[in-house]
Amino acid sequence: MPAYTLLVNGQTRTVDVDSDTPLLYVLRNDLGLHGPKFGCGLGQCGACTVLFNGAATRSCVLPVSSVGDAKVTTLEGLGTPERPHPVQAAFIAEQAAQCGYCINGMVMTSVGLLSQTAQPTETQIRDALAGNLCRCGTHTRIIKAVQRAAGTPVKEA
Template sequence: MTTFKLNVNGKPHTVSVDGDTPLLYVLRNELGLHGPKFGCGLGQCGACTVLLNGTATRSCLLPVSTLRGANIVTLEGLGTPERPHPLQSAFIKEQAVQCGYCINGMVMSAAGLLRSNANPGESEIREALAGNLCRCGTHTRIIKAVRRAAAFPKEEI
């Protein structure tokens, strides 16, 4: 076991784990953050997506040893129930959630997109979300939610 200091959701955390432990396991098992989900374990489904230095990244593929000095944001770090992030509010208003399996990846991928492109077109939204598996069929509402969130001022995203 090795001790690692991580910046997660704007707060410092110290964990003692094997350096090869995937970030997903640290977030869920050590820090009690359950926004990122275990899906495939291969970085293909998107359920484990977090923002790593502002970029949407699959946490199941990241050994914790590679994350010193990184800024990690999970779904829990975007907003709170009392003050949701514009994306979270937009997903609620558009009723873009059904089973919840893909939503972490959809929201975090959209957050990464909106941080780099404040006004994406539909094709850019579709491309940013393409790596997230969803079987519920709410794709149209998810795209509407991302477009709704894009209408917020950039500093709120």
């Protein structure tokens, strides 16, 4: 098996895996990072989302051989319990998680969106998050959390 050197959460890590191993498997099984979740395995649900050079990317369909020298950031690389990333803090403040399975994808996609569009409209937020599946019904709170993180006034219901 070939060895791959990855830059994950600011640290250089080397793994010996097959070239077609999905990045998600490497992150979870070899590096012990459990923020990204296995959902559909087809890149359609968003549970496995990571930042790949700052862009929200589905790690379940990205072979490790395609990573190269890209910067990979997982949920664990955003903040700490003592100092959460502003998006994480906003999700906590808005109580945007229910079961929590989709939250990795929602947070990582939101961080990617806000890095490209500092003050997104509600429509832009909805469009960015449309590919992330959530069955719990916290969509309204998730939208408010992204608005809070962006500093956009949150409309009270």
